[in-house]
Amino acid sequence: MKEGAPDPGLYDYHPYRTGDHRRPKLAWPDGKTCAVWVAPNLEYYEIDPPSNPHRKPWAKPHPDVVGFSYRDHSNRVSHWRMADVMSRYGFPGSVSLSVALCDHHPEVVADGVERGWEFFSHGIYNTRYSYGMSEAQERAIIEDSIETVQRATGQHIRGWLAPALTHTPRTLDLLAEYDFTYTCDLYHDDAMQEVKVAKGQLASIPYSLEVNDHYGFNVYGMSGREYADALIKQFDRLADEGERMGSGTVMCIPLHAYLIGQPHRIGPFEEALSHIADDPRCWKARAGEIVDHWRAAQ
Amino acid sequence: MSLPEEYTTYPSRREGYDHDLYPWSNMHQRAPIAWPKGCVAVWLCVSLEWFPITPGGRFKAPGHMVTPYPDYRHYTVRDYGSRVGVWRMLDAFKSAGVKASFATNAAIAERYPELIEAVLADGHEIIAHSTDMNGTITSELSEDEERALIADSFARIETACGVRPSGWHCIARSQSFNTLDLLAEQGLKYTCDWVNDELPYRFNNGVVNLPLNTELSDRMIIATQQHSAEGWAQMMRDSFSWLTAEANGTAYTAGGGRMLPIQLTPYIMGLPYRIGALEDWLDEYATRPDAWFATGAEIVAAWEKQQ
Numbered sequence: 001m002k003e004g005a006p007d008p009g010l011y012d013y014h015p016y017r018t019g020d021h022r023r024p025k026l027a028w029p030d031g032k033t034c035a036v037w038v039a040p041n042l043e044y045y046e047i048d049p050p051s052n053p054h055r056k057p058w059a060k061p062h063p064d065v066v067g068f069s070y071r072d073h074s075n076r077v078s079h080w081r082m083a084d085v086m087s088r089y090g091f092p093g094s095v096s097l098s099v100a101l102c103d104h105h106p107e108v109v110a111d112g113v114e115r116g117w118e119f120f121s122h123g124i125y126n127t128r129y130s131y132g133m134s135e136a137q138e139r140a141i142i143e144d145s146i147e148t149v150q151r152a153t154g155q156h157i158r159g160w161l162a163p164a165l166t167h168t169p170r171t172l173d174l175l176a177e178y179d180f181t182y183t184c185d186l187y188h189d190d191a192m193q194e195v196k197v198a199k200g201q202l203a204s205i206p207y208s209l210e211v212n213d214h215y216g217f218n219v220y221g222m223s224g225r226e227y228a229d230a231l232i233k234q235f236d237r238l239a240d241e242g243e244r245m246g247s248g249t250v251m252c253i254p255l256h257a258y259l260i261g262q263p264h265r266i267g268p269f270e271e272a273l274s275h276i277a278d279d280p281r282c283w284k285a286r287a288g289e290i291v292d293h294w295r296a297a298q
Numbered sequence: 299m300s301l302p303e304e305y306t307t308y309p310s311r312r313e314g315y316d317h318d319l320y321p322w323s324n325m326h327q328r329a330p331i332a333w334p335k336g337c338v339a340v341w342l343c344v345s346l347e348w349f350p351i352t353p354g355g356r357f358k359a360p361g362h363m364v365t366p367y368p369d370y371r372h373y374t375v376r377d378y379g380s381r382v383g384v385w386r387m388l389d390a391f392k393s394a395g396v397k398a399s400f401a402t403n404a405a406i407a408e409r410y411p412e413l414i415e416a417v418l419a420d421g422h423e424i425i426a427h428s429t430d431m432n433g434t435i436t437s438e439l440s441e442d443e444e445r446a447l448i449a450d451s452f453a454r455i456e457t458a459c460g461v462r463p464s465g466w467h468c469i470a471r472s473q474s475f476n477t478l479d480l481l482a483e484q485g486l487k488y489t490c491d492w493v494n495d496e497l498p499y500r501f502n503n504g505v506v507n508l509p510l511n512t513e514l515s516d517r518m519i520i521a522t523q524q525h526s527a528e529g530w531a532q533m534m535r536d537s538f539s540w541l542t543a544e545a546n547g548t549a550y551t552a553g554g555g556r557m558l559p560i561q562l563t564p565y566i567m568g569l570p571y572r573i574g575a576l577e578d579w580l581d582e583y584a585t586r587p588d589a590w591f592a593t594g595a596e597i598v599a600a601w602e603k604q605q
Binding site: 071079 | 301303312317326438470471495511525529532534536537548550
């Protein structure tokens with residue numbers, strides 16, 4: 001990025017139209033019009049992490065019992081509940097992973113591996129923020145991510161979602177330097193886009209804040225049924241637009257098991273996934289498959 | 299501002315938790331639990347809270363005073379729950395024939411003996427819920443201050459109620475690193491502050507955690523997320539339906555008893571236009587063969603026998 005500039009210079013402006021000098025046509029495999037990827041956040045939050053001067057890890061003095069135990073629900077109860085529903089409708093996960101989870105609760109990571117899920121890095125812990133990191137520290141968390149995920153899953157990771165969405169001006173350039181192929185940190189589009197990096201290439205795949213279960217439940221205060229309805233409307237619209245423009249759209253469903261896997265929400269969520277899975281325009285894909293297909297068409 | 303080297307070192311990165319409070323286990327692979335009746339234990343837990351008009355303590359408890367002193371508005375709205383709302387709940391429980399737990403401030407037990415008498419006469423359970431809504435706990439309290447606060451709460455509740463609670467619930471579920479051991483010193487059986495599970499489990503010091511889901515509370519659903527009481531009832535139906543299916547076994551678990559914890563607040567659910575939704579829900583579920591309505595102590599006892 002252009003550090004200090006009012007426009008960070010991350011990408012070019014592309015109107016939401018196909019045609020001359022606008023967006024190229026893009027066909028997803030088998031004539032599908034919307035690529036749908038599900039992104040479970042498999043996270044570990046530390047109970048007593050060191051403080052970052054730019055952001056406190058917990059609202060309360062440690063231990064923040066509700067904050068910690070709320071998220072621990074994922075790793076004891078709701079991960080399997082959520083994953084089972086995804087598997088039932090044929091959606092693989094592309095995991096936003098606090099890589100230290102491989103050490104703390106390898107059982108959770110192993111479950112994703114068995115289900116054929118893809119893993120990308122969401123930092124070491126969701127309680128360690130990149131704000132203020134030196135270049136050496138930032139390289140260390142990238143290298144740690146690559147090595148830890150390789151060891152735990154056998155996969156060479158290709159994607160990044162910054163820990164707790166905390167960045168430095170050099171993060172995206174470093175990702176491209178380490179041969180990452182995609183970032184989930186930019187929210188400017190409903191289709192794949194090129195990111196401007198110092199050297200090499202980096203793709204932006206649409207993740208989502210707006211249909212993230214965290215926003216749905218903890219920002220907008222939706223019920224499980226309202227959130228399920230939002231997912232259905234989001235998909236129906238993006239599938240229509242992808243069809244109309246002849247240029248495939250991307251829908252991400254970002255999840256946290258401790259939110260979507262609550263007993264009052266998981267039933268309605270299952271209904272939404274069933275609706276999306278049944279639509280012949282839906283390409284159920286992993287993040288890496290979407291990035292590769294788009295990149296090959298460039 | 300740059301960060302020290304320690305910020306990217308992780309001394310507690312290891313298998314299991316980064317603390318020694320309780321061991322890891324995943325619910326779906328534990329030996330299935332059988333309840334005395336049905337497959338879903340429904341735990342109604344009512345908060346009996348007294349908010350001094352003079353706020354104090356380490357943090358402001360949820361529901362505490364808002365305006366500059368004297369905040370008649372919030373003082374009286376909260377007290378409405380203890381004067382009126384909770385009596386509606388007692389009637390609803392009696393009519394449905396169900397027992398509940400009442401997480402009670404010592405100040406409520408001392409100030410409103412008629413209420414405690416009615417709670418006990420109907421066979422409900424008293425859980426200790428600190429002194430009053432200024433009696434908050436965080437790690438900013440010294441160990442001695444916290445020990446004194448907990449002992450004071452237990453002693454006052456025991457004196458006023460004539461029974462010593464076996465359960466404890468912190469205000470806002472907020473504990474310090476010392477709380478579990480200080481509760482064990484008081485001979486306590488269980489706490490309900492950690493929301494990381496859907497069945498009881500034991501801390502390393504012997505205290506049991508009976509998870510009281512914060513997401514399913516009327517405070518979260520009605521006061522924070524601003525849904526109607528009917529919306530709350532629909533969520534309880536959706537929960538019950540999922541939990542019974544899971545209890546009977548799914549692709550990833552052999553099943554076993556599940557729990558539906560329902561936290562109720564008299565000044566929230568006890569209002570005239572909301573109480574009907576609770577009554578209707580109770581009428582629908584109280585007689586179902588797959589539901590076991592039980593107090594916290596009964597659920598802990600049933601679980602403990604099977605460990």
